[in-house]
Amino acid sequence: MNCDQSTYCKCLYYAANALSRNITKIAEDSFASVDLAPSYAFIVMTVNKNPGVNAGELAKIMMLKPSTITRLVEKLEKSSLIKRFHEGKQVLIFPTKTSMELDSKIKEAWAGMYNKYVDLLGKEFADKLTQDVFKAANLLE
Amino acid sequence: MNCDQSTYCKCLYYAANALSRNITKIAEDSFASVDLAPSYAFIVMTVNKNPGVNAGELAKIMMLKPSTITRLVEKLEKSSLIKRFHEGKQVLIFPTKTSMELDSKIKEAWAGMYNKYVDLLGKEFADKLTQDVFKAANLLE
DNA sequence: ACTCTTTATTTGTATATACAAATATTTATG
DNA sequence: CATAAATATTTGTATATACAAATAAAGAGT
Numbered sequence: 001m002n003c004d005q006s007t008y009c010k011c012l013y014y015a016a017n018a019l020s021r022n023i024t025k026i027a028e029d030s031f032a033s034v035d036l037a038p039s040y041a042f043i044v045m046t047v048n049k050n051p052g053v054n055a056g057e058l059a060k061i062m063m064l065k066p067s068t069i070t071r072l073v074e075k076l077e078k079s080s081l082i083k084r085f086h087e088g089k090q091v092l093i094f095p096t097k098t099s100m101e102l103d104s105k106i107k108e109a110w111a112g113m114y115n116k117y118v119d120l121l122g123k124e125f126a127d128k129l130t131q132d133v134f135k136a137a138n139l140l141e
Numbered sequence: 142m143n144c145d146q147s148t149y150c151k152c153l154y155y156a157a158n159a160l161s162r163n164i165t166k167i168a169e170d171s172f173a174s175v176d177l178a179p180s181y182a183f184i185v186m187t188v189n190k191n192p193g194v195n196a197g198e199l200a201k202i203m204m205l206k207p208s209t210i211t212r213l214v215e216k217l218e219k220s221s222l223i224k225r226f227h228e229g230k231q232v233l234i235f236p237t238k239t240s241m242e243l244d245s246k247i248k249e250a251w252a253g254m255y256n257k258y259v260d261l262l263g264k265e266f267a268d269k270l271t272q273d274v275f276k277a278a279n280l281l282e
Numbered sequence: 283a284c285t286c287t288t289t290a291t292t293t294g295t296a297t298a299t300a301c302a303a304a305t306a307t308t309t310a311t312g
Numbered sequence: 313c314a315t316a317a318a319t320a321t322t323t324g325t326a327t328a329t330a331c332a333a334a335t336a337a338a339g340a341g342t
Binding site for chain 4: 165178180205206208209212213229230231
């Protein structure tokens with residue numbers, strides 16, 4: 001798009017949502033190879049790396065709300081990609097055989113996504129942008 | 142959040158979505174004063190500025206899919222904030238008395254949102270980031 | 283004028299995400 | 313110890329957004 005609607009180009013809400021939709025599309029295409037939506041793939045990776053992580057920690061790591069984690073995790077459990085165990089008031093989340101077998105394929109898909117957007121943005125710009133966007137997300141939290 | 146999950150900090154998908162959620166929250170708070178979710182407020186502003194814009198153009202301007210525009214616009218029509226007229230295969234969208242009366246309040250809310258995130262990010266960073274994010278969104282389209 | 287293709291919009295359906303309220307457990311206080 | 317407060321998770325409900333298929337209108341080629 002060009003910048004005719006000049007006001008919008010100056011609005012972070014507008015720009016950030018457009019970016020989010022477009023990068024999500026790229027991520028979805030990449031993770032299609034493991035038949036997972038990106039958020040689910042991220043959770044599987046995180047749980048594989050941190051077996052026994054609890055739901056609240058997972059929410060913080062993923063920057064999602066606890067209720068969202070519940071929703072995502074209950075679907076992953078149905079597909080046997082994680083297991084949940086109640087421990088007191090906490091819920092601990094563990095990988096499964098399936099999820100661990102899938103791990104390297106997920107990481108490949110992840111690398112594929114990275115290569116795709118680096119290809120479109122250029123490595124330098126992509127890396128700097130990611131850093132800045134991440135910084136902004138934290139400042140606005 | 143800190144950068145313990147170092148991998149995520151390097152992922153544009155992750156960062157962009159986090160930013161999108163956080164800035165959307167700020168936008169929702171600002172536009173609450175006019176009782177509109179941000180996307181609706183943007184459409185009203187755009188239609189007020191471009192009376193008779195058609196749905197497809199609106200989709201392009203907003204960087205949303207036509208089906209999404211249909212959905213948003215049909216709700217706005219129910220609240221009498223736009224009117225639709227069929228002209229051949231196109232649908233032309235017009236402001237209403239109500240939407241025009243609301244225009245300055247929406248713009249105030251918009252300015253409030255801008256001030257809020259500039260306050261949190263600093264003006265220089267905010268403006269540069271918006272520009273970069275917008276550029277990236279276009280490159281990834 | 284009639285079919286074929288292209289363009290514009292809508293509809294049916296699905297998904298990620300969130301908020302507010304509910305539930306369950308732990309900790310603190312009187 | 314018993315009740316109150318705090319913490320962790322889930323549930324009910326709502327929303328924005330998209331895709332794929334359906335519809336409708338316009339244009340092109342014969």
